[in-house]
Amino acid sequence: SLSLSLLCDMAGRVACALAALVSLAVGTPVGFNNSSDSRDLFSGSTILHYGYLDQPYCAISPKTQAWVCVITGAASHEGGSAEHVLSVTSMDEGKTWSAPVSLEPNTTLDNSYGNIVATPSGRMYSVYTMNVNNVTRRPDGQPIARRDSFGEFVMKYSDDDGQTWSDNHYKVPFRTTPLDENNTFHGKVKMFWTVDQVKVYDQGSSVVFAFTKIGTLGFAPPEEVFFLASSNLITEPDAAKVTWQLYPDGDHGIAPPGGNPNYCEEGHVMPLVAGGFFMVARTTQGYLACSHAATLQGPWEPTGFAKLWNVSTAPHQLVPAQQFKNPRGPITLRRFDTVGNGRYLILSYFNSDPGYTSRDPYFLSSGIAVNGSILFSQPEIALFDRSDHTDRPGYPDMWESGGQVYITETQKVDARLHVADPTMISLLFSQDTLSQVAPGAALTLDHSSQGKRVPCPGLPAFDTAPALRLGISLDLLITRLPSTIPTNITIVSVSAQAQDRSVQTTAGITVVLSPQGTVALTFGDGSVSSYGSTTGWCNQRIALAQSASTAVHLGVVIDGSARVVSLLVDGVVCDGGTTNIRGWWWFDAMASPAPTNAVLVTAGPETKVAIARTALYTHRLYHSEIIGTARALLADT
Numbered sequence: 001s002l003s004l005s006l007l008c009d010m011a012g013r014v015a016c017a018l019a020a021l022v023s024l025a026v027g028t029p030v031g032f033n034n035s036s037d038s039r040d041l042f043s044g045s046t047i048l049h050y051g052y053l054d055q056p057y058c059a060i061s062p063k064t065q066a067w068v069c070v071i072t073g074a075a076s077h078e079g080g081s082a083e084h085v086l087s088v089t090s091m092d093e094g095k096t097w098s099a100p101v102s103l104e105p106n107t108t109l110d111n112s113y114g115n116i117v118a119t120p121s122g123r124m125y126s127v128y129t130m131n132v133n134n135v136t137r138r139p140d141g142q143p144i145a146r147r148d149s150f151g152e153f154v155m156k157y158s159d160d161d162g163q164t165w166s167d168n169h170y171k172v173p174f175r176t177t178p179l180d181e182n183n184t185f186h187g188k189v190k191m192f193w194t195v196d197q198v199k200v201y202d203q204g205s206s207v208v209f210a211f212t213k214i215g216t217l218g219f220a221p222p223e224e225v226f227f228l229a230s231s232n233l234i235t236e237p238d239a240a241k242v243t244w245q246l247y248p249d250g251d252h253g254i255a256p257p258g259g260n261p262n263y264c265e266e267g268h269v270m271p272l273v274a275g276g277f278f279m280v281a282r283t284t285q286g287y288l289a290c291s292h293a294a295t296l297q298g299p300w301e302p303t304g305f306a307k308l309w310n311v312s313t314a315p316h317q318l319v320p321a322q323q324f325k326n327p328r329g330p331i332t333l334r335r336f337d338t339v340g341n342g343r344y345l346i347l348s349y350f351n352s353d354p355g356y357t358s359r360d361p362y363f364l365s366s367g368i369a370v371n372g373s374i375l376f377s378q379p380e381i382a383l384f385d386r387s388d389h390t391d392r393p394g395y396p397d398m399w400e401s402g403g404q405v406y407i408t409e410t411q412k413v414d415a416r417l418h419v420a421d422p423t424m425i426s427l428l429f430s431q432d433t434l435s436q437v438a439p440g441a442a443l444t445l446d447h448s449s450q451g452k453r454v455p456c457p458g459l460p461a462f463d464t465a466p467a468l469r470l471g472i473s474l475d476l477l478i479t480r481l482p483s484t485i486p487t488n489i490t491i492v493s494v495s496a497q498a499q500d501r502s503v504q505t506t507a508g509i510t511v512v513l514s515p516q517g518t519v520a521l522t523f524g525d526g527s528v529s530s531y532g533s534t535t536g537w538c539n540q541r542i543a544l545a546q547s548a549s550t551a552v553h554l555g556v557v558i559d560g561s562a563r564v565v566s567l568l569v570d571g572v573v574c575d576g577g578t579t580n581i582r583g584w585w586w587f588d589a590m591a592s593p594a595p596t597n598a599v600l601v602t603a604g605p606e607t608k609v610a611i612a613r614t615a616l617y618t619h620r621l622y623h624s625e626i627i628g629t630a631r632a633l634l635a636d637t
Contacts, residue, residue, distance in 0.1 A: 039382060039384055039468070047069065049414050050413065051073075053410045056408040057069060060401060061118055061124070066162070067091075068089050069116070070085055070126050079147075079148050083110045084107050086100040089162045111129065111131070113128055114126045115196065122161075125157045126155065127172055128155075129150075135150060149214060152172070152173075153173075153228070156169045174190075174226070177213070177253070183217075191214040192214060196210040199269065204234065208277075210269040212224070222260035224252055225265070226248070227247040229245050230244050248299070263285075272374075277294075277295070278372075282328055282329060285354065286581075287323045290303070292372045307376070312631070321537075326351070329348075332346065332395075332397060337400075339403060339429070340425075347382060351576070360384060360388075360389045378571070380427070380428060380623050382424070384562040393409045394409060394412075406419060434624060434628035435632045438626070450602050450605055450609075450610075451603070454601070462590075471621075472558040472618060472620070473616075474492065475621075476491065476613065477613040481513070481552070481608075481609060485514070486515060489607045492510070492614060493511070493600070508524075511556065513609070516539075518539055519554060525591060530587035532567065535574050535575070536578065537575070538572060542569060551637040555621075555626035558620070561620070571626065571630035612637075615629075
């Protein structure tokens, strides 16, 4: 561990008692691990290890190219005593990190949830919540256990890449609104917090970030999202003269979908390239809330739910489709001017659990501005913990440097840095136009092979170390479904026991069409199996193809590295609809469908199912590749 004397020297005024705690908890910085799958949570480099860590938000100095990150930490747990904002610096693009520096010398006053922005001069500003009046009791005299979400916003700056911070902090004032006046403290104490990153807009002259005002102590409704903007922070050399404005105008911020007392919190605001602003926030309704406006002042559109775009339409005809699922978990929305040509990326969990759980894996979607709002792509798995789905990676930041996209996150103890899979990023940014059949199929069949037993190539086992392309994928173009389905129809099976297609086994892979119009996937090694089926919009699309006698494309992605299964219909990732929290599912590593001397059999002509293409891949396809394949094949039907 770091020596106490060195840590005290670097932390300056930080109490040595606190430094002792940190010195025991901070490990030696390490470089990127050698996992062959960069999506693996443990393949990242460790920024910091501590009792509790949150929101590792970073900025790059335009002068020195230093990476400076601010992180909220505590020796014990989230909301614990002496919670405080720390900063760390890397001069080698995240390979090593400096010892942590506390922004505030007085750690008896809780300070937390900071953001950071770099100015052209190299000055770094951080804005964070601070319990400046040391409020420790409720109005009724009862003690408050957690004191990290009320007080004032304050600001400090660093002119030496985060090695030291200004002696004084500067208050970031904002006006009182009815939500403050009617809160637990009747307006005498403001309750709020922010998880947003600072965004630069107006040709680099202004900054803005979102935050949540709280009506009830304990992060409970009523809640509204507001925005703090400064038009001179970037250029004003005297921090005392930096000014801030609260938006939107009027008495109210962005309310939850359906109004209070629903939840609408942890907002992120995004200035759009073509003008205007978009806001997205988490809820407990299973979907991301969103709104947009021409100006920060408003008026803002009534709060609705964020949407994915309809993948079947041409790029210039992008229209809203599925509502964007997310639990009460942290997201991050960023714009990428170089690698994304001004487009957006959002990290989310792609499930509708209304609570704090279900935070693994992290999915990444791209975004395109449409009619003053942002529509999002189908997601790809960006980060995962294959062995512990309660690990809860969260509160990430993203940025681009040297043509790469970097992601930070923390599961409350370790703050890590990841290099995003560049192929995934490229595919996400082209997903709206991608229209080509994915290459590399190990076996491809047309309609002439229906009902015939075809030798199958060897399939990979999943009880191995993570690997980026480890997995099995299927894509099927079905040009006709029967008008009625009296019994289960096996669309495709891979098995060493497939002599009789009417007998289903769990050794291998089976894709079955049910009388209810769902498509079910079962796979396994004969003793351990995994099962799931299409849901929601996917079932509606299958029903439409059945009733209208139109083609439908089915995609299966068995991700052996993340150990997650996804089903896609016409390029849409099944999300569980309104009945299931998620449409994807985890599977046991022992469910490796690798029968020896396997054969692949598709539904015979007697089933009245016409299959124009069956393609088996002995590696994982990206969802975007399935989408491009579906678009290309459906265009020719």
